[in-house]
Amino acid sequence: MSGLRDQLSYAAYAAGWGAVKKLPEPVAVRLGRTIADLAWKRRGKGVLRLESNYARVLPDASPERLAELSRAGMRSYLRYWMESFRLPVWSEERIRNGFEPEDTHHLHEALASGRGVVVALPHLGNWDLAGAWATTALGIPFTTVAERLKPEKLFDRFVAYREGLGMEVVPHTGGAAFGTLARRLRGGGLVCLVAERDLSASGVEVTFFGETTRMPAGPALLAQQTGAVLLPVTLWYDESPVMRGRIHPPVEVPGSGTRAEKTSVMTQALADAFATGIADHPEDWHMLQRLWLADLEPRPKPSGAQPPAGTHGTRDRRDDQVRPGERS
Template identity: 65%
Template sequence: MREKLVDGAYAAGWATLKLLPEPVVRVLGDALADFTWRRQGKRVRQLEANLGRVRPQASYAELRELSRAGMRSYLRYWMESFRLPVWNDRKIADSMRVEGTEHLIEAMAANRGAVLALPHMGNWDLAGAWVVRHLGFGFTTVAERLKPEALFDRFVAYREGLGMEVLALTGSDISVIATLARRLREGKLVCLVGDRDLSESGTPVEFFGETTRMPAGPAALAQRTGAALLPVSLWYEGGVQAARIHPPIEVPQGGDRNAAKALMTQQLADIWAGEIARHPQDWHMLQKFWLADLPPRAQQAPPAAAGEEVAS
């Protein structure tokens, strides 16, 4: 029953919110964010704990205000996503400001393929729609398999409708890592959200002075295929979303491949940490993230299985 209710709520969002005037949707999103924030439920408390790592000098009152802004940013993502299927090219263009596109265009022109790797910042679906419609690059991405299955199918259909090829992270006969590698060798684009380790077998990194794990998939794919590994950051600036495509992270030459992969993943983490420090309210991390917050079993990571190291 709970799964049916969740699926029904998302279906209602996609069906209803795209019909409402945009100012109404904005007000509704802020009101829902503030209501959730005031209740201080489990996810809001976890967001505040995570933001406390980003802003360790912040007072309790400052963290509360930052988490309020964070919840508004998070609900803005959902409100935009529910309306995104009916946005035309002009609306998408007017909603984005992007720096560093030359790094992506250069990699694609060289037919080497590219991996865009980003954290849970801003609205990655809007950024993906912009890449498809305004740069003309379709891409392949990976999605966490959700429950109920009907909800997962809705998300796949939604993202495919925006021009993305979506692979399920688990529960499929298709090898995710092999398919992504094949796309890159064909000179195509892969986009991965890569700051959250769902497999409990990611690569340890230092992030805001503490240890966590991040998927090594973006680095491994660049190693395996020669594709450009391009970090991306997203944040909101008033009525638009800003994005930065950073210069490529190079694959170290020689030495141990695992050590090189770990170094590249740490470099991704360092770039994302710098951007999150500047725009903490737009980092939508409402789950336990650092190893110190995880139960002891989850702190001891087994070796990654093929296909599990990709991304969240």
């Protein structure tokens, strides 16, 4: 059954890359919105999880407000996919004009230092477009990491797509990826990492919208070990065809403490920067998976009590796996 599901996933994404990029842009926009609204009306697990995550961002929001946000969130998510399917056929001018970031001086100053730069982003807006803008408007190639997807040919398709936009893509395979990224940074290069979700045991615990989650240690460790500048970036859409963004001030390496302590402080600073962008534009945060530890680990139950229906005595990871639809 999983093999059939993998083949169907590949067929769906292959159809997207093959057909959507040939559509006139207004038609693609309407198609994306239609698909988003249909998915929202079905109230599937992804939509319900999106609303649950938005409830952490806006704890005082009413159910009606959360439903409104999730509808806008699904439209934003499908806008990401429609743009991504079409990016390979966009002109350089369309890419340059499609993204307007603020505070670019932080990036220019970091690159001019020759120390290498780690850009860390959450799942906001369209980071593929931001990456294409960097390679096109600034002429800066960069390296990123991609989680392996199933089936393997779908992963290969994602890698080919991103490499076609000028990115160097390193598969996430243990410590080998970290070593490659470190070499690029020591050579003064640019590394971009999506960095607000890490449910592995090696993730760094941070406070995010008042609750605990884990985020990857990689950005902070790379900055410490290579001397690279660590820059948080947040993205958002507006009503125009243009995506906007903000390059936040650098996250500095603390002057004292153990490596673990420094990593914790720096990763919390990333989480705080991400939170500002997400709070300002929650509808553009495409987090359709579990994130907070309270959603992953069962709460202690009184002696003799039975767990509620649908829960397990161990950590429930049913929707934690990387899927083709989850950006990496």
